[in-house]
Amino acid sequence: MPQQPSWDEDTSEGGERLVGAAADGEDLAVEAALRPKDLGEFVGQTRVREQLDLVLRAARARGGTADHVLLSGAPGLGKTTLSMIIAAEMGAPIRITSGPAIQHAGDLAAILSSLTEGEVLFLDEIHRMSRPAEEMLYMAMEDFRVDVIVGKGPGATAIPLELPPFTLVGATTRAGLLPPPLRDRFGFTGHMEFYAPTELERVLHRSAGLLGVHMTDEGAAEIAGRSRGTPRIANRLLRRVRDYAQVRADGVVTQEAAARALAVYEVDERGLDRLDRAVLLALLKLFGGGPVGLATLAVAVGEERETVEEVAEPFLVREGLLARTPRGRVATPAAWRHLGMEPPQQPASGGQEGLFGP
Ligand SMILES: Nc1ncnc2c1ncn2[C@@H]1O[C@H](COP(=O)(O)OP(=O)(O)OP(=O)(O)O)[C@@H](O)[C@H]1O
Numbered sequence: 208m209p210q211q212p213s214w215d216e217d218t219s220e221g222g223e224r225l226v227g228a229a230a231d232g233e234d235l236a237v238e239a240a241l242r243p244k245d246l247g248e249f250v251g252q253t254r255v256r257e258q259l260d261l262v263l264r265a266a267r268a269r270g271g272t273a274d275h276v277l278l279s280g281a282p283g284l285g286k287t288t289l290s291m292i293i294a295a296e297m298g299a300p301i302r303i304t305s306g307p308a309i310q311h312a313g314d315l316a317a318i319l320s321s322l323t324e325g326e327v328l329f330l331d332e333i334h335r336m337s338r339p340a341e342e343m344l345y346m347a348m349e350d351f352r353v354d355v356i357v358g359k360g361p362g363a364t365a366i367p368l369e370l371p372p373f374t375l376v377g378a379t380t381r382a383g384l385l386p387p388p389l390r391d392r393f394g395f396t397g398h399m400e401f402y403a404p405t406e407l408e409r410v411l412h413r414s415a416g417l418l419g420v421h422m423t424d425e426g427a428a429e430i431a432g433r434s435r436g437t438p439r440i441a442n443r444l445l446r447r448v449r450d451y452a453q454v455r456a457d458g459v460v461t462q463e464a465a466a467r468a469l470a471v472y473e474v475d476e477r478g479l480d481r482l483d484r485a486v487l488l489a490l491l492k493l494f495g496g497g498p499v500g501l502a503t504l505a506v507a508v509g510e511e512r513e514t515v516e517e518v519a520e521p522f523l524v525r526e527g528l529l530a531r532t533p534r535g536r537v538a539t540p541a542a543w544r545h546l547g548m549e550p551p552q553q554p555a556s557g558g559q560e561g562l563f564g565p
């Protein structure tokens with residue numbers, strides 16, 4: 208059975224985890240300063256960047272408003288950043304709101320009717336908008352018009368309201384949850400991928416420059432490898448390593464300082480933290496690599512079932528360390544090797560032959 212990617216892996220932990228992808232309070236405070244301001248500064252995402260560049264250039268050349276843009280991808284990959292870049296590149300103001308903030312269609316009508324021509328409306332977590340608001344948005348996106356309903360029951364009347372042309376930028380961690388009629392109304396959809404280590408090194412060098420931190424190339428590589436493909440995590444780890452370098456070394460972020468600092472914070476070379484390793488270790492040591500049921504595995508690590516399933520597993524699956532099979536959780540040979548053990552020659556129990564190919 209194919210694994211459904213789950214991008215919401217870190218939403219349940221309140222951002223307390225050093226390698227959690229959701230923004231915590233400290234992130235929010237520094238992120239504004241670290242956000243790239245234009246497409247040229249935006250690292251990686253080559254395809255999305257090139258496509259978006261064309262969309263925006265063409266719109267500018269026509270002297271018009273850019274098509275509506277949908278950005279999808281895991282937390283911390285740069286959706287909010289890109290929405291601000293879109294506005295900056297168009298020389299347009301940006302209005303920021305989110306799906307959960309729009310409870311009633313009236314809330315949306317109020318926002319839409321106050322937009323100025325060419326303005327960018329950023330709708331974060333667009334998959335969490337209420338149904339009536341969503342339907343109002345369809346018409347607004349397509350015809351730049353909304354029907355404001357006045358009154359109730361049989362006497363209710365719809366008053367049409369013209370809107371100035373605007374660009375909607377929607378962001379979602381779950382593109383699959385968007386109703387097709389909504390998805391179809393975006394002229395351009397950009398899917399954000401996880402970043403390669405070399406791209407994260409560039410993000411880190413840029414951030415170190417802005418924060419006034421001295422960092423060697425090796426230091427950047429060490430942090431990048433532990434950042435789970437996510438710029439937000441890379442920037443957060445950089446701040447922790449900077450602290451360590453200040454207090455225990457000469458302030459320079461070297462490979463050694465980074466490795467030692469992140470060992471203190473229990474983030475290993477591959478970006479696994481204490482919980483991730485506890486899950487793998489239980490799976491290997493107590494259950495011979497599985498298969499074992501989720502409930503049993505959760506008891507063995509002393510965590511809630513949901514914590515194991517939603518917090519630890521998505522990254523382990525993504526890294527190819529753990530597989531979810533109909534018979535239970537199974538460790539891959541890579542998991543054994545990651546924890547410094549030899550994978551067993553024979554499959555842990557019968558019937559697993561062929562699970563990982565020849
Ligand atoms: N391509 C990039 N180049 C440089 N820095 C980046 C890039 N993408 C993201 N960042 C940094 O990562 C941080 C998080 O990015 P951002 O807030 O845009 O993520 P997001 O996709 O909106 O996350 P969420 O789903 O949690 O809202 C920003 O502070 C920004 O500095």
Ligand SMILES: [Mg+2]
Nearest residue numbers: 286287288331
């Ligand atoms: Mg965001």
